[in-house]
Amino acid sequence: MMSxxxxxxxxxxxxxxxxxxxxxxxIFAQTNTDxxxxxxxxxxxxxxxxxxxxxxxxxxxxxxxxxxxIFVVLIIYAGFLYMTSGGDxxxxxxxxxxxxxxxxxxxxxxxxxxxxxxxxxxxxQATGGGGGGGTGSENGGSSLGGGGxxxxxxxxxxxxxxxxxxxxxxxxxxxxxxxxxxxADANIHVYRASDHQPVAGKITVNGVLAxxxxxxxxxxxxxxxxxxxxxxxxxxEVAGSMRSIGGQTISCxxxxxxxxxxxxxxxxxDVSAPTVSITSxxxxxxxxxxxxxxxxxxxxxxxxxxxxETWADGKSVGKDGPLTTSTALEFDASxxxxxxxxxxxxxxxxxxxxxxxxxxxxx
Numbered sequence: 001m002m003s004x005x006x007x008x009x010x011x012x013x014x015x016x017x018x019x020x021x022x023x024x025x026x027i028f029a030q031t032n033t034d035x036x037x038x039x040x041x042x043x044x045x046x047x048x049x050x051x052x053x054x055x056x057x058x059x060x061x062x063x064x065x066x067x068x069x070i071f072v073v074l075i076i077y078a079g080f081l082y083m084t085s086g087g088d089x090x091x092x093x094x095x096x097x098x099x100x101x102x103x104x105x106x107x108x109x110x111x112x113x114x115x116x117x118x119x120x121x122x123x124x125q126a127t128g129g130g131g132g133g134g135t136g137s138e139n140g141g142s143s144l145g146g147g148g149x150x151x152x153x154x155x156x157x158x159x160x161x162x163x164x165x166x167x168x169x170x171x172x173x174x175x176x177x178x179x180x181x182x183x184a185d186a187n188i189h190v191y192r193a194s195d196h197q198p199v200a201g202k203i204t205v206n207g208v209l210a211x212x213x214x215x216x217x218x219x220x221x222x223x224x225x226x227x228x229x230x231x232x233x234x235x236x237e238v239a240g241s242m243r244s245i246g247g248q249t250i251s252c253x254x255x256x257x258x259x260x261x262x263x264x265x266x267x268x269x270d271v272s273a274p275t276v277s278i279t280s281x282x283x284x285x286x287x288x289x290x291x292x293x294x295x296x297x298x299x300x301x302x303x304x305x306x307x308x309e310t311w312a313d314g315k316s317v318g319k320d321g322p323l324t325t326s327t328a329l330e331f332d333a334s335x336x337x338x339x340x341x342x343x344x345x346x347x348x349x350x351x352x353x354x355x356x357x358x359x360x361x362x363x
Contacts, residue, residue, distance in 0.1 A: 060116060068109045074102035153177045153248035156208075157321035158236050158261035159306040160356040164327060165266040167227045168357045171212040171236045172306045174321040177244035181205045187242040188212065193233035193262065201226075209307070209319055212236070213358075222269045225358065230267040235260060257323055273361040274301035276308060276353035279332070289344065293337040297351035297363065300330045304356040308333035311350040327356060 078098035085091035156174040171190050181203070190199045190212050201214040218227035228234065238259040242250040252259035276299040287293045295317070299305045305328050307321035318335030322328040333351065351363040 061113075064109055064113045064116075068106060068113075071102045071106040071109060075099060075106070078102060152251045152256060153244045153246075154251045154256040155238060155259050156257070157307065157323045158238075159321060160263045160304050160327040161261045161324060162326035163264045163266075164304065164356070166268045166270040166303050166357060167230045167265040168218050168222065168225045168269045169214075169228055169263070169265060170226075170306065170354075170357050171263075172321070172354070172356075173210040173212075173236070173238060174307055174319055175208045175210070175244070175250075177246060177248065178207050179205060179210060179242070180245055183243055184210045187239040189237050189239070190214075191235045191237065192229075193235050196235075199228065199234065207316075207319075218269050222271070225269060225271075227269065228265045230265055233262065233264045235262050263327070270303045270355065270357050270359065272302060272355075273359040274299055274305060274353040274355045276300075276351050276361055276363045278349055278351050278363050281349070288339065289342055290340050293339055294334055295337050295349055295351075296332060296334045297353075298330070298332050299351070299353035301353070301355040301359075302329065303327075304329055305331040306354045306356045308354070309352045310335035310337075311348075311352065312337045313347050 075098075078095050081091060081098065082095035085095060154176050156176055157172075158174075159172050160169055173184075173188055184203050184205045188203055188210055190201060191197060192199060199214055200216070201212050204211045204213070213226045214228050216227055216229075217223045218225040238250060238252070240250065240252060240259070242259075244250075250259060276297055278295065278297045280296045281287050281293065295310050295312070297308055297310065299308050305322060307319050308331065309319045310317050310333065317337045320333035320335060322331045333353075337349070352360055353362075354360045
C-alpha cells in the first residue's frame with residue numbers, strides 16, 4: 001500500500017512536471033513568408049495575419065493545458081482529503097482513488113501532448129512547412145505556394161487520374177523542385193497496367209514539370225496529335241531513385257504524395273482548349289511592394305485540368321496542379337508573387353491553363 005509520504009512526493013513530482021509542460025514550446029508550424037496571403041487581406045479587412053496553422057496549434061496547446069490543470073487540481077484536492085481524513089478508512093480510500101485516477105488522467109494528457117508534438121513536427125519536417133499550392137524552382141526563384149520553400153523533394157501532382165473519356169493524353173508530373181532531362185528519362189515511366197510494359201513515348205522537361213507523350217498518332221482526322229490505346233488502364237510512376245537538380249532524393253508516400261497514379265483512357269480525341277481567369281488580385285487592384293502576393297486563378301476543361309502556370313510581367317512565378325484521386329474538371333490554382341524591389345506602377349499578371357492533353361489557353 002502506498003504510504004502518505006510517497007503520495008505527497010508523487011503529487012509534487014507530477015505538479016513540477018506539469019509546470020515544465022506549461023513552459024514547453026508550443027506546437028507552431030512556422031513559415032518565413034505570408035503563405036496564405038494574410039497580410040494583403042489584413043490590409044483591407046483588418047483581420048489578424050497569423051497563420052491558421054499556428055492558430056490551430058495554439059488551440060491544441062490551450063485545450064491540453066486546460067485539461068492538465070484540471071487533473072493537477074484534482075490531485076491537490078485528493079491530497080487535501082487524504083491529509084484531513086483523520087484515519088477514517090473510507091475517506092482515505094476515497095482520497096487514494098481520486099489521486100490514482102487523477103494521476104492516470106494527467107499521464108494521458110502529457111502523453112497526448114508529447115505524441116501530438118512529435119507528429120506535427122515530423123509532418124512539418126517532411127513537407128517543409130508547405131501544403132499544396134504552386135511549385136518553386138531549385139534556386140528559390142519562386143516559392144512553394146501554401147508554405148514557403150519546401151525542404152522536401154516530392155511530387156506535387158500527376159495528371160491525369162481515374163477514368164477518362166479521351167485517349168490523346170499528356171501525362172504530366174509536377175515536382176516541388178527542378179529536375180534534369182537525364183534523370184527524368186531514367187526514372188519516369190508510363191506502363192500498361194495489364195502487363196506492366198512501358199509505353200513508347202517522349203518525356204519533355206521544363207523546370208519542375210515533366211510531360212510524357214506517347215509516340216503513337218491518333219486516328220484520322222487527328223493524326224497530328226498523339227494518343228494512347230483506347231479503353232486501356234495505365235500507370236504513371238516515378239522511381240524512388242529520382243533526384244532533383246540539387247541532388248535531393250524524392251520522398252514518396254507517408255506525409256508526401258504518392259509517386260504514381262493510375263488512369264484509364266477512353267476513345268474520344270479532345271481538341272477544345274480549357275478556360276482560365278485570374279480571380280485574385282482583381283484587375284486594377286492595388287497590391288503592396290516588397291511583399292509576397294498570392295495570385296489565384298480558376299481553370300476549367302471538359303476533359304480535365306492538368307496544371308496552371310502563373311506569370312507576372314512575363315516571368316513565371318509558379319506552376320500548380322491538382323492532387324486528387326480523379327481528374328479535376330475545374331481547379332483553383334495559386335502562386336506566390338514576390339514584389340520585392342518592383343517599381344510602382346502597372347504590372348501584368350497572366351495565368352496559362354493546360355488540360356490533360358496538349359491544349360492550353362491564357363487569361
